[in-house]
Amino acid sequence: MAIRNIVKTGDDVLLKMCRPVEKFDEKLWTLLEDMNETMNAANGVGLAAPQVGLLRRVVVIDVGEGVIELINPEIIASSGEQNGVEGCLSFPNEWGLVKRPMHVTVRAQDRHGKFFEMSGTELLARAFCHEIDHLNGVCFVTKASRMLDPEDMEVDE
Numbered sequence: 310m311a312i313r314n315i316v317k318t319g320d321d322v323l324l325k326m327c328r329p330v331e332k333f334d335e336k337l338w339t340l341l342e343d344m345n346e347t348m349n350a351a352n353g354v355g356l357a358a359p360q361v362g363l364l365r366r367v368v369v370i371d372v373g374e375g376v377i378e379l380i381n382p383e384i385i386a387s388s389g390e391q392n393g394v395e396g397c398l399s400f401p402n403e404w405g406l407v408k409r410p411m412h413v414t415v416r417a418q419d420r421h422g423k424f425f426e427m428s429g430t431e432l433l434a435r436a437f438c439h440e441i442d443h444l445n446g447v448c449f450v451t452k453a454s455r456m457l458d459p460e461d462m463e464v465d466e
């Protein structure tokens with residue numbers, strides 16, 4: 310496993326559409342393991358492949374209950390609403406208020422290509438939306454109703 314470099318805002322790779330994964334091989338597994346290690350080292354709750362420079366539909370999420378690997382994920386249902394603070398490892402020291410659904414169900418493939426469905430609420434629902442947005446070249450700053458002052462955020466840490 311290896312920690313990969315996290316692409317930061319300003320790099321075009323964050324604005325591009327990712328291609329579906331077709332091969333569920335050792336190269337994918339290495340990517341997943343590296344992304345997980347990179348996310349943990351940066352204390353993130355999610356990481357999408359374009360954030361390590363790869364235009365592939367691969368996401369890892371960990372909201373504190375273990376890593377979730379999503380290959381070719383799609384949101385198949387969402388309901389409710391939450392308005393909360395969001396950040397991103399590609400936008401250090403930037404936080405914004407973003408409205409997201411309260412409940413989200415995704416359909417995705419696991420590292421072996423097997424399809425599964427998973428539902429999440431609150432932070433996990435937010436993470437599903439945020440990371441899948443990355444696969445479509447969308448970053449949270451374009452969805453924020455307003456950005457917050459970094460000094461306000463540091464108080465919580």
Ligand code: CO
Pocket residue numbers: 396397398399439443
């Ligand atoms: Co992000």
